[in-house]
Amino acid sequence: MPAPLAPAPLAVTMGEPGGVGPEITLAAWETLRKDSVFFVIADPSLFPAEKIALIARPEEAASVFTNKLPVLPLEMPVIATPGAASSSNADAVIESITRAVAFALSDAASGVVTNPIQKSALIAAGFKFPGHTEFLADLTKDAAMPVGRLRGPVMMLAGPELKTVPVTIHQSVIEAARALNTDMIVQTATVTAQALAQEFGVTAPRLAISGLNPHAGEAGALGREDEEIIAPAIAALRASAIDARGPLPADTMFHAEARTTYDAAICMLHDQALIPAKTMAFHDAVNITLGLPIIRTSPDHGTALDIAGKGVARADSLIAAIKMAAAMVAHRTP
Numbered sequence: 001m002p003a004p005l006a007p008a009p010l011a012v013t014m015g016e017p018g019g020v021g022p023e024i025t026l027a028a029w030e031t032l033r034k035d036s037v038f039f040v041i042a043d044p045s046l047f048p049a050e051k052i053a054l055i056a057r058p059e060e061a062a063s064v065f066t067n068k069l070p071v072l073p074l075e076m077p078v079i080a081t082p083g084a085a086s087s088s089n090a091d092a093v094i095e096s097i098t099r100a101v102a103f104a105l106s107d108a109a110s111g112v113v114t115n116p117i118q119k120s121a122l123i124a125a126g127f128k129f130p131g132h133t134e135f136l137a138d139l140t141k142d143a144a145m146p147v148g149r150l151r152g153p154v155m156m157l158a159g160p161e162l163k164t165v166p167v168t169i170h171q172s173v174i175e176a177a178r179a180l181n182t183d184m185i186v187q188t189a190t191v192t193a194q195a196l197a198q199e200f201g202v203t204a205p206r207l208a209i210s211g212l213n214p215h216a217g218e219a220g221a222l223g224r225e226d227e228e229i230i231a232p233a234i235a236a237l238r239a240s241a242i243d244a245r246g247p248l249p250a251d252t253m254f255h256a257e258a259r260t261t262y263d264a265a266i267c268m269l270h271d272q273a274l275i276p277a278k279t280m281a282f283h284d285a286v287n288i289t290l291g292l293p294i295i296r297t298s299p300d301h302g303t304a305l306d307i308a309g310k311g312v313a314r315a316d317s318l319i320a321a322i323k324m325a326a327a328m329v330a331h332r333t334p
């Protein structure tokens with residue numbers, strides 16, 4: 001019987017070149033060089049020349065990975081200064097993401113791990129998306145989803161003890177409250193339940209659904225969205241055999257005992273989901289985009305311009321993201 005083929009390498013993006021991305025990528029390679037295989041699509045000047053090997057194609061990564069960080073070169077117009085984001089390099093930052101996704105869609109890469117971008121620098125240069133999540137959804141919109149899987153995108157923050165999912169993502173609080181509707185909640189929760197079952201081995205996923213308002217609306221006295229928008233979504237989920245419970249007051253659903261009652265918390269707002277996730281596991285949590293035809297993970301943190309280039313940035317979350325992507329590749333059903 002022939003030996004099973006090794007999966008294609010993961011494609012890691014450059015991220016903001018003035019942020020911590022380059023140094024944590026090198027540190028992640030130092031840690032993982034005996035385990036997994038990845039390559040980074042980036043300007044080679046971001047790394048010490050003696051630590052890297054330039055590659056022309058993803059399939060060259062495996063043969064050099066133990067000894068060198070494989071870099072698929074992408075020229076940026078301006079030399080990066082650690083601690084300073086530059087809109088002048090926006091096109092290269094975006095191109096790195098676009099190429100990584102193209103490799104994943106063609107199976108030359110088994111998944112995409114993104115380094116943090118400085119969203120404000122990209123948007124100032126004309127980038128039309130508020131984050132990777134929305135950009136990745138657009139880049140992959142014409143590719144077929146695996147059979148039976150609902151399309152997202154859905155953002156999940158996954159830590160060792162808590163998984164949270166925001167229904168609204170990169171919107172102002174006022175816009176998010178206005179945009180929230182029953183269908184979005186049902187779709188987000190359904191994508192999450194499918195992923196828990198198929199990627200995380202949770203046979204009967206239990207979802208805790210947050211409210212929007214304080215005390216989940218206090219029976220309508222503090223807002224009607226909990227009763228009029230969220231409760232019908234929970235009823236619809238339950239009618240389709242998804243174990244969903246709520247709307248729960250967001251301030252009391254994350255304490256230790258409460259966390260034992262669900263596998264993922266579906267939250268209405270970005271900060272309802274990301275504050276508990278990052279507070280509990282800032283250096284271990286992974287940002288995963290569910291509901292894409294490709295695998296995508298990312299560290300939970302941002303560009304950390306305040307510490308870039310000082311040698312103090314921790315690579316733990318990027319390492320967790322690379323390991324998570326590799327595990328998802330291993331669990332992926334054809």
Ligand SMILES: NC(=O)C1=CN([C@@H]2O[C@H](COP(=O)(O)OP(=O)(O)OC[C@H]3O[C@@H](n4cnc5c(N)ncnc54)[C@H](O)[C@@H]3O)[C@@H](O)[C@H]2O)C=CC1
Binds near residue numbers: 306
């Ligand atoms: N996936 C992505 O591309 C993400 C991008 N961002 C972007 O990053 C930029 C900066 O965002 P902030 O809110 O300042 O968050 P941040 O995560 O960059 O920094 C927050 C604090 O955590 C520290 N920190 C972050 N990463 C660290 C690491 N690896 N090791 C040690 N300490 C670390 C920073 O020094 C800072 O004190 C923004 O433009 C934001 O949009 C933020 C989150 C995710």
Ligand SMILES: NCC(=O)COP(=O)(O)O
Binds near residue numbers: 132274298
């Ligand atoms: N706060 C999380 C975040 O901004 C990451 O977003 P994305 O770039 O992964 O869409």
